[in-house]
Every structure is written in structure tokens, then in C-alpha cells.
Amino acid sequence: MVIYRATPAFAGTLHYGGRILFDKSGHLFVSTGERSDLQTRPKSQDLATGLGKIVRITKDGKPANGNPFINTAGAMPENYTYGHRNVQGLAIHPQTGDLWENEFGPRGGDEVNRIEAGKNYGWPTISYGLEYSGGKIGEGLTQKEGLEQPVYYWDPVVSPSGMTFYSGDLIPEWKNNLFIGCLSGSHIVRLEIKDNKVVGEERLLTDRQDRFRDVQQGKDGALYAVCDGAHGKLYRIGKK
């Protein structure tokens, strides 16, 4: 059964988003991409579409109660935030309960954002990246009134993918740190966060050349990371 379909359909093979996460009330956050093409890219800013969004839906696919655009004429009521490029990671901060995400930037400008209902995260109006050709994105702006700044960004890119906040007891010094699997970066990023700002970054397993697709916490308090590619591996990270 299809419970949600990101529309409009587009004949392409890039930027699907695709991450799914339950919130505390049992609703689903779902991320979508803007399908990469110059023709579909502006739809990140168009609330009448489901492209380049984080949506919030019930388990049977209806717009969740309290969604920010439920009463906005012409807007899809499933939409929760907009102005995203290709959201690959979703996680809820164990202390604040806030939703955080990461998304691919273009050439430069991979982002970590703290998500607040109804806000515009800027793509493609603002970005810390360039076109792959080296040209500017739009007017080449990095900031604009009314558009959210990322909490953190990378240039050069790391291609952030699945992520989780650590809440276990096995490695107490990692409590509430954000762990992000990186694809082209072929490492795991550990971010220390204080008062909603990143105050430290460490890169783990940098010598492996593995594409880290996702990282999650196990019931034993260890972190588990999966890799894609020809030699797909599962890592268990227990102690420093």
C-alpha cells in the first residue's frame, strides 16, 4: 500500500531523499529530494509540491494534525518544512526533542539543519555550494532574510547520509553527540553540539575507504554502521 508519494513525478534518477523517522506521537517524518534537474529544482520553494521537503504524515499517509501549512491555500498539507535539496539523514535530539536533518549540497555546502515547523531552509535561493560546473547557484547568495542558515556545513563535501544522536551508556563521553555516515567522505562524522550549535567535529574510520550509508545505536549501547558498495560491511563501534 502506498501511503505517500512525492509529487510531481519526474523522469530522472537523482535526489529522492527517502529517509523516514517516527516522531514521539507516532507520526512519520519523511524526507524528499528536488530531483536534481534545473527544471524541478525550484519546486523546493513551491509548497504546492512534495519535492525538496520534509513532510509529516500519519501512519496511513494523512497530513498530521498541527502541520504548519494545513490552512495555507494551495499548499500540500503534508509539508512540514521546505527549501531542501536532498535530505539524507533525520534524527531527534534525545534531550531537546528537536528534529535535526542533513542534506547533500551541490559542489560544497552539505548541511546540518535543526528543523522547525514551517520554516524555509533556503535551497536553491541560498547555498554554500556551487554548481558542479563551478558556476554560481542562482544569484550566488549564502544568506537571505527569512531563510534559515544551516547549523553547520561542509566545503568540500562529505556526502552525509544516515545519522543518529548517541544516547547510550557504553561510551558516556559521546552522549548526545550526532553521528553521521558519510558516502564520498568515506568516514563517520561525530559532532559535539551545545546550545544547538556545533562545537566540535571528529572524523572516525577515515582509513577504510568505505561508503557509510547509515549509523544507528544498538540496544547494547554500541553504534552500528552499514556501508554500501561491492564489499558492503556492518561495523560495530563499541569503545574508543
Ligand SMILES: [Ca+2]
Ligand atoms: Ca539550506
